[in-house]
Amino acid sequence: MLFFRSEERVAEWCQENRTPQRPLVSLSQLWKLAVAWYSNRLSADAKRPSPAEMREIFTGIGLTGPFWDPESRG
C-alpha cells in the first residue's frame, strides 16, 4: 500500500510497473482502517479481524466489491 500525490501519479506508476490500477483509498479512509486494525495492537487481547469483521470494516467506510473481500476467489 503506497502513497501517491494524485490519481494521475498512480496511473503513471501502474503503467510503468505494468500493474493493474486498483481502487484508491483516501487518507481519511486509511485512518479508519488503521484505527480498526491497530488501536488495540499493544494490548494482551489484540487479534486480527476475522474475514467477517474485515468485510464489515471495509463496507463501513465504503470499500465494497470483490477486491475488498478477504475470501474472494476472483
Next chain:
Amino acid sequence: MSNKHDAQDFDIQVKLAIYRHFAATGVRPGLAETAASLGAAHAEIQDAFRRLFQKRVLVLEEDGESIRMAPPFSGIPTQHRVRAKGISYYANCAWDALGIPAALHEPAKIESRCEQSREPLEIAVSLDGPAPVACVIHFAVPAARWWEDIVYT
C-alpha cells in the same frame, strides 16, 4: 511448555514483549533481548517466534528469527518513517504508517513519499486523525491475497 494452553499464554507474553520493545525504542527486539525480558530460554523464545509467524502475528526474515514485521512496525528501515513521542519508527506500508500513531495513541508525523514522483510527503497525525494532505493510497493487491506475499503487499 506443558500444554497447548500454556503455549498460547506464553506466546501472548512474547508478543507483548515484542510490541512493547518496538513501542519504546522504535527498533525490533532480538531473540536474546526478548528472552532476557521474559526470563525465558533462548530456544523457548525461538519456538514462540515461529508459532507467532505461523499465526501471522509476525513476519520473520529468512534466518527464521529476525523480525521483519510486527505490524504496524517494521523491523528494517523503509520509506515510511513515523516520529512520535520523540522516537523514530519505520512502518511497512502506507496503512501501517497511520497504524503506528493509532497503536501508540500518540500524535505523530509521517515522512513518506509519492511512489511515482518521489516527492516527499509529510502527514501530521493528531489523536483525531491525519490533517488533510493532497494524496491517495493505492492498494495493489486484493484483500484475499494480502498474505501470499505480505512484504510486497
